[in-house]
């Protein structure tokens with residue numbers, strides 16, 4: 001059984017939404033279907049405005065589609081009862097593109113990373129610190145960083161903080177919405193390496209959204225091309241390398 | 250640079266007035282309520298720095314105690330408005346949907362009236378007195394706070410750290426306490442400094458027409474009211490508290506203008522209020 005299955009989902013922006021007031025009518029996504037296997041990474045590749053973030057929000061359970069279903073471990077995200085919702089909410093996490101705006105500027109790194117832990121687990125403050133320190137080291141930072149504030153960190157370091165927060169609950173799926181797009185090339189590479197390690201170590205699945213074919217190619221097992229809200233092509237990364245090498249002179 | 254000085258000077262003056270009010274019992278040369286008809290309507294002297302009123306009470310002492318009454322009442326009203334505004338505004342802005350609609354319609358109904366007129370109508374129903382006045386002012390003022398807070402919540406809700414917190418399982422209550430309220434306080438506090446000035450004026454106006462703080466209690470508006478029979482013979486009875494009201498409101502305006510400009514924050518509460526009245 002696939003971990004995540006999207007069946008013919010469509011979402012058109014028009015009426016005022018929960019999170020944003022829309023300014024114009026526009027298609028977010030149209031008749032999307034795909035599946036994501038456990039422990040793998042599905043890359044979603046498309047130009048800006050193609051509907052990638054819309055898809056991400058639907059998968060995160062934040063934006064009900066107009067039609068179609070999205071199931072996670074066999075449970076329909078938008079027609080699940082309280083108990084089931086509590087479970088998938090815990091198992092699906094996110095990392096956004098802009099690492100600065102994804103953290104509350106007033107909070108310490110400790111509080112940022114501990115937030116999901118505090119929501120689900122009863123840890124003493126000592127256990128919590130130990131856990132946060134562990135997570136910081138896991139994403140390539142140091143335990144001392146927990147006392148810093150977001151303003152004292154670089155974009156790349158802060159993105160590692162975002163990753164630490166996303167993996168704190170050992171989720172099954174992480175939606176990565178352009179997680180490296182606003183970082184320098186070298187930092188991009190380091191973070192991608194880290195993400196790949198985490199995936200292999202913990203068997204986390206990724207929905208990796210990006211407009212950068214190199215990044216997708218590095219991390220994804222399968223790649224779906226999305227254009228104007230529709231998936232136009234799905235390939236395994238291996239096929240892609242073969243065609244790419246074929247085309248090379 | 251000049252703006253900085255305006256801010257520093259007005260803040261120090263405001264602080265001086267506040268200290269005078271707080272220390273009134275120590276600074277006042279006389280009990281503000283002691284009637285001494287043998288000394289009524291005396292001019293300024295060494296014993297009575299600003300002279301006495303028609304009942305022989307020390308005007309200077311009454312002004313000091315009046316500062317205390319006006320400031321503490323204004324503070325209580327503003328804090329109450331702030332609490333009501335934050336609770337209802339957060340509920341409205343965060344929940345959205347029919348809850349938001351319902352609250353906003355009720356709010357619009359209150360905002361449809363000029364606030365002072367509505368306050369007077371409420372006091373007319375409940376009877377005059379400072380408690381009734383305070384509750385009436387909270388009701389009419391809180392509507393502005395609700396709308397302002399709701400706007401702040403709706404704009405904060407679009408921040409991706411709020412979305413990230415939702416995804417990490419943060420419930421609505423914790424969202425307010427941890428994320429939304431702390432990030433909304435700076436703009437809110439700027440608005441509040443200005444609002445204290447308005448409330449001081451409202452308190453004085455209502456007390457002046459006899460609906461608020463009642464006669465023997467020293468309060469600026471009530472003092473003007475008591476002094477109005479002597480406007481020709483002893484104008485200082487009205488002018489002294491009048492000047493104090495003017496100074497307080499001017500100081501608070503200067504401060505909030507300076508802070509608003511420095512922080513680049515607008516003050517929608519004020520503009521909406523001006524438009525409404």
Ligand SMILES: Nc1ncnc2c1ncn2[C@@H]1O[C@H](COP(=O)(O)OP(=O)(O)O)[C@@H](O)[C@H]1O
Pocket residue numbers: 013014017020021022023024025026027028046047048049050051052053054055
């Ligand atoms: N809240 C919204 N209201 C109206 N239209 C939106 C909203 N969010 C996105 N859109 C539109 O939906 C389309 C897809 O946007 P998005 O999913 O953000 O694309 P991507 O992440 O691939 O750049 C765009 O045309 C965009 O203008």
Ligand SMILES: [Mg+2]
Pocket residue numbers: 052053054
């Ligand atoms: Mg996007």
